[in-house]
Amino acid sequence: MKDFILKAISYVFHPIIMPLLGVLFYFSKTPRFIPEHVVKAKIISIVILTIILPILLYFLLKTINRVQTIELKSTKERLIPLFINAVITLLILIRVLPPDEIIELYFFFLGILCSTFACFILAMFKVKASIHMIGVTGFFMFAVAIGLHYHININGTIALMMIITGAVATSRLHLKAHTNEELLLGLFTGFMPQLIFLNYWL
Known part of the structure; x- marks a missing residue:
């Protein structure tokens, strides 16, 4: 039972869903008026580009034997998926969330791009950073920043994210x-870009 729960945590809080969680969190908390059709269009685009497309590309890579499992256990396996993810994130920054529309989400995804690139560079040098921790801590930092930016109480979210972060690490x-070192490296790689970019929009 314990093994099942801990394995389920890795799948439920998979890094592939963290960008979408960030977008949903932003739209649920922002006091800015954003037309409903714009919100829906952004969310649908993010779902397609950050979840559906990567899943399809994963099965393609698995079919041609470029990856073995969804865990991407070796640094060699990580290179192509990370590169593809960086290209997808760059496409989102250019076409879906340009800086002149929703500045908070633009820098959130710019932070994701930097974290992905850093993870790619590390993989090139055969160093693994936990992508799960990158995703969770990147979203965590963004959520805290949104609370500070709009002066809203997100203590519940912070407490929940601390529990989730600990559960994912466990x-x-x-x-x-x-x-432990790979988890800490992932935490730092996910957290720092979001923290650095606060200077540009907070």
């Missing part, structure tokens, strides 16, 4: 997917 350790 899950990855229990499954022997990462070492």
Whole structure:
């Protein structure tokens, strides 16, 4: 039962869903008026580009034997998926969330791009950083920033995200997917770009 729960945590809080969670969190908290049709268009675009497209590309890579499992256990397996993810994120920044529309989400995804690029560089040097921790801590920092930006109480969200972050780290350790050092490296890689970019929009 314990193994099932910890494995489920890794899938439920998979890094592939974190960009969408960031977008949904922003639209649920922002006091700015944004037309409903614009919100729906942005969310649909993010779902297609950050979830559906990567899943389809994963199965393509698996079919041609460029990846073995969705866990991407080796640094070599990570290179192509990370590169593809960086290209997709860049496309989002150019076509879906340009800086002159929703500045907060633009810098959120710019932070994601920097984290992805950093993870790619690390993989090139055969160093693994936990992508799960990158995703969770990147969203965590963005959520805190939104609370500060709009002066809203998100204590519940912060408490929940602390629990989720701990659960994800525990899950990855229990499954022997990462070492403590790789988890800390992932935390730093996800957290820092979001923190640095606060200077440009907070």
